[in-house]
Structure formats: C-alpha cells, structure tokens
Amino acid sequence: MLDNSPAVLRQDVGAVALLTLNRPAARNSLSLAMIAALQAALDEVGGDEAIRCVVIAAEGRAFSAGHDLKEIAAHRTDADGGAAFFAETMAACSAVMQSVVTLPQPVVAAVEGIATAAGCQLAASCDLVVAAEGAGFCTPGVDIGLFCTTPGVALARAVPRKAAMEMLLLGEMIPADEALRMGLVNRVVPAGEALPAAMALAQRVAARSAVALRMGKRGFNMQAAQPLAEAYATAGQVMVENLLAADAAEGIGAFLGKRKPEWRHE
Incomplete structure (x- = not known):
C-alpha cells in the first residue's frame, strides 16, 4: 500500500508553526520530494504574518539521516551517470537550508535521535536547537567516500572551525552533551522531551514583537x-x-x- 501522507506536516499552535518531517520509515531522509515539501512549507510559513516562530521536528526515531542514498544510487544508471540529478538535489538542498536561515521568523530544531549529514546540516541551519539526551549529530560522508561539503557550510557557521573540521574529517557521532559544549545545540533535555521543550522555547520567543x-x-x-x-x-x-x-x-x-x-x- 502506498503511503500518501504529506512528507512535511504543519500544525499551528498560537503564533508558533510546527513543521514535522514525516518519512519515519526512511529515517526522514531528504529525498528530492522531501526537500521540495519542506521548501513549500517554509515558503508558506514565511509569508504568514500570524506566525512569529517556527519549530522543525520529525516523526519517528530519527530527526533526519541526510540525503536519500537509495535515490542517489538509483540515478547512477542515468545517461549522464546521475550528474543532472545530483546537481538538482544539491541546489534544492542548498536553497532550503538558506530558506531556514533567511526565514523572517526564528527557527527552532527539536532533535530526537540522529541528525546526520544533511540532517545535521538542517539542524545547524536553525537559529536554536533543542536536543534530547541520546540524540546524535554527525557528518559521516567521509566514511562512504562522499565528504560532507555542503553540510560543512552550515557547520562552519554554527561551531568553531576546528570543531567543524573534526566532525567532517572523522565522521564520528557527536552526542548531545558534546554538541552542547561545541555550541551546535542550545539545550539538552530528557529523551522524548525535545519537542515540548522546543515548543515551550518557541512560545517564549513568539511572545515578543x-x-x-x-x-x-x-x-x-x-x-x-x-x-x-x-x-x-x-x-x-x-x-x-x-x-x-x-x-x-x-x-x-x-x-x-x-x-x-x-x-x-x-
């Protein structure tokens, strides 16, 4: 049976818009369709003057595992070896990350589980990050011969240069408390509490002008x-x-x- 549920869900709670990545079976990987859905949701929220803060969360046990590697691998059989699709994917992903940064409203990430590669990039692009104990952040592309160059753009603007390079060169999982020390995360809360804590923080932000x-x-x-x-x-x-x-x-x-x-x- 096909799953026709939206890739990104929106729920407004007062002046806060909650956007939820909704591909839990795929660990909320950023397929081209998921990126397009997130872009559309951000465009819609950005133009909504009733919204004063945005929270990005995810269904399931992962915030986002990054790009959809199955989708990428499938396009290697294209006539150009996948070059056009890869370029389209990187351009769309870069655009959506920039949309998070340039969105008129502050954006808070609520991270449960892993945020890896482009998923880590998404969290790093947000203005604030609330992570649950047990959450992990990494840019593991180096382990599969694909350096996380574009996630590095967001990382380099979120943490000190040497911390970013260590994550990019080693690809090791950074636990939430270490991410807090590095400055990638603002707050660490008990497991299962990232979303309510992020929503509470967003509501405090939204109470401002x-x-x-x-x-x-x-x-x-x-x-x-x-x-x-x-x-x-x-x-x-x-x-x-x-x-x-x-x-x-x-x-x-x-x-x-x-x-x-x-x-x-x-």
Missing part, C-alpha cells in the same frame, strides 16, 4: 557575514529602523512606565 524578531534575525545574519566596521554600520542601520517601529516606541514607553507592553507587531 514580530517586527523586532524579523529585524533582529535579518540584522544578525547580515552583520555576522561582514567585517567589523561594516557589521557595526549594518547593525546601526537596523537599530535605527527598529527604533522607528511602533513596537519599539510601545516597548520603551512600557518599560519607562513600568507596565507590560501591548505589541502591535508593526
């Missing part, structure tokens, strides 16, 4: 890629833009008046 969250995430990512002087110039421009927003006026007024702010999200 939507305009401040959007500007803040955009400004942080812009300045992080710039030299020091340019970073301060960019951050200063974003601060001015933020100060002119109605919510900044409300928030400062509420602070000075010793009252709770009433966000207009504009």
